[in-house]
Amino acid sequence: VSRPRLPLVLVPWAVYVGVTVVAPAVNGATRDPAFADHAVITLGVSGAVLLLWLAAMRRRSAVPRVSGSSARSRP
Amino acid sequence: VRRSFHAFPPGDVAVAGVALGAAWALKAFYSLADAGALQWILAPTVRLAQWASGVAFAWEPHVGWMSRETLFLVAPACAGVNFLIAAFVSLCLGLAPACRGTGERAALVAGSAVAAYAATVLANATRIALAVRLHAAGAAWGPLSPERLHCALGVAVYFGFLLALFALSSRAIEARRATA
Numbered sequence: 001v002s003r004p005r006l007p008l009v010l011v012p013w014a015v016y017v018g019v020t021v022v023a024p025a026v027n028g029a030t031r032d033p034a035f036a037d038h039a040v041i042t043l044g045v046s047g048a049v050l051l052l053w054l055a056a057m058r059r060r061s062a063v064p065r066v067s068g069s070s071a072r073s074r075p
Numbered sequence: 076v077r078r079s080f081h082a083f084p085p086g087d088v089a090v091a092g093v094a095l096g097a098a099w100a101l102k103a104f105y106s107l108a109d110a111g112a113l114q115w116i117l118a119p120t121v122r123l124a125q126w127a128s129g130v131a132f133a134w135e136p137h138v139g140w141m142s143r144e145t146l147f148l149v150a151p152a153c154a155g156v157n158f159l160i161a162a163f164v165s166l167c168l169g170l171a172p173a174c175r176g177t178g179e180r181a182a183l184v185a186g187s188a189v190a191a192y193a194a195t196v197l198a199n200a201t202r203i204a205l206a207v208r209l210h211a212a213g214a215a216w217g218p219l220s221p222e223r224l225h226c227a228l229g230v231a232v233y234f235g236f237l238l239a240l241f242a243l244s245s246r247a248i249e250a251r252r253a254t255a
């Protein structure tokens with residue numbers, strides 16, 4: 001039984017959030033009042049861009065592709 | 076735990092180790108670097124942003140690149156080093172499982188470094204060119220103050236470029252595999 005595979009595109013998202021939010025938070029940036037704004041905007045905007053990307057990829061893979069050679073070979 | 080650890084080939088673990096070690100070293104350097112020490116990434120970025128936006132920037136020693144016309148400063152915090160780290164680590168961690176052999180893995184690490192640097196200069200120049208316009212217009216939108224809008228624009232541009240870089244690199248590896 002194979003486990004469901006996560007989209008590979010989650011790797012850059014996880015790394016981006018790790019570098020821009022998690023690492024500064026671990027280093028004490030949470031003491032800065034502006035950090036909450038930065039974290040909310042980073043998670044919100046990157047999450048929205050990721051969802052749009054995943055939706056576009058899903059839509060693209062749902063559209064049946066017709067290659068040039070197979071299209072020409074059809075009657 | 077042992078079984079899941081063995082699910083990762085030693086070559087992939089080595090690539091992850093090199094990527095994370097380089098990221099840690101770059102982050103440590105960046106935390107202490109002034110504008111002069113970051114010229115290797117600031118100068119090409121500002122030149123490209125200058126060309127794209129038409130706004131002139133002048134070098135201010137120890138401070139960064141300043142546009143006197145719009146009072147916009149490209150400081151060390153705007154160098155894009157966090158994006159450079161994210162791009163390099165993403166490519167190494169995400170694409171290592173597609174590599175076979177030490178040679179391919181070494182090429183992945185070297186190629187990721189070059190691609191991450193080029194993508195950083197391009198993404199950051201785009202971000203600065205747009206941010207200068209936003210700054211000059213004093214744009215704000217509802218709860219998005221000019222500072223928040225600047226931050227949101229930066230995340231959207233950087234993360235969009237990161238996804239595009241990752242997708243292009245994945246395709247390049249797939250195409251190379253298909254022709255091999």
